Amino acid sequence: MPNKILKSRQSQAINCLDCPSRPLCITGGLVHKTEIEEVNDVIMNSITLKKQKHLFHAHTSMKNIYAVYSGSCKEYWIDENGNECLTNFYFPGDLIALESIPDRTNLLSVSALEDSELCVLPLNELYPVMQKHLNVLKRFIAITGNKMRNDRSTKMGVTANERVSDFLLNIISRMLERNQTEKNIPLPMSQLDISNYLGIAHETVNRIFKNLKDQEIIKIENKMMTLLDLDELERLGRLDYSLK
Amino acid sequence: MPNKILKSRQSQAINCLDCPSRPLCITGGLVHKTEIEEVNDVIMNSITLKKQKHLFHAHTSMKNIYAVYSGSCKEYWIDENGNECLTNFYFPGDLIALESIPDRTNLLSVSALEDSELCVLPLNELYPVMQKHLNVLKRFIAITGNKMRNDRSTKMGVTANERVSDFLLNIISRMLERNQTEKNIPLPMSQLDISNYLGIAHETVNRIFKNLKDQEIIKIENKMMTLLDLDELERLGRLDYSLK
DNA sequence: CGGGCGTTTGAACGTGCTCAAGAGGAGTGG
């Protein structure tokens, strides 16, 4: 696994208490300082991951879960024809590898969409903290529930237009949670990634993006999206994210 | 909520220790009798649910999770056009309402596909057992991970043939886990349910079923499926369930 | 400066949808 640098977390001044993504992450909603600090103590290391480098590959063993501190990642597998099938995108505050817990095996690969930093949470050290602090236990289980909801919600659309609109609404909703404004939505993944995620030809994704831009519903330049007409985008999709 | 009968669990002689679905359910893998018994003690009641009756409706508050003891359920929501969008099927040993934990709100409805029995697990009473017994905590989190994997795996196919094949492979794999033989796979849901689940026209589902039957890959009669040619079904799908 | 990736656009084909209609089966009420 080249280009992956492990650093002691202390030396980087990364700390849950002043992490901007804390509300979304595992210490989100916790009020007692001791609870937060005990989770923070579990996270000894962080990983710096250069663009396109892998956090882990499919069919490897898993010991840690990871929290995105900065940047973004994609999760995928390679099918029998060599196609890259994307299963998820991860942004700051998201936990990676929750799926790998049952048999401690990664069934999917994860790589960075851009230069990223990730916090390392050794699973075996996290369990005792959950046992000691009910609020940490509740928080962790709530996060797994939120992931189930999020994973479900992005692929319900039937037509290509619905799927792309729902995808954008999902990204927008997650970015607004992360204190981005609607003029400032990062889209770090390529259109090809989006097509592989949605199970749609990349030409179709491109044409739908063009339509959305021509109709002045969104604007995209330099991997950043500006939302111009939320009402119309919600009308095109099937989901209600209640973004108002 | 008509036709829903709550009984004291004791009076029904339903007990985790001799439940046939225990290996798949929350006490699966546990070896210490005290652990199993303390989980069992949390489950005071079971629910008898007649076919088509609801366990709960969307937009209601949630206090319990449910374990299917017998029968089967479907989970769905109604979109703005009144279409029933199926999100999951639940079989004996499966836990229902894990998604509802974050905000204690059901976003989806669940109803019975056939007469069913469900065990009621009050969430607030389950937390202390997880805190006390590391193995119960690990088991619960493993189940959430398994659900994430299962939810993901059924909708990756792009073509209608792939989606139907993957759906059948998923059902078969879950039924073999439940000690069914490949000559004896229950399909309690209607073709309409399957089409609503897969996001495919029900006519298309029917035609693909007809092809699978004509090619002697499967046989279906009276809501029971017989698997005749696993190799061919796996070739048609995209997933590898390694069912051999 | 060259190569490769990502994006854009066009044209033709084909899968799967829509609409329509009928048969079979289960459940309900008289």
Place this chain on the structure above:
DNA sequence: CCACTCCTCTTGAGCACGTTCAAACGCCCG
């Protein structure tokens, strides 16, 4: 117990959306 209704399953025909194939361009990165 039968008749009626509704739901599910089945099959056909035409159409449309999205794919596939092809080609060209811009741009990032080495």
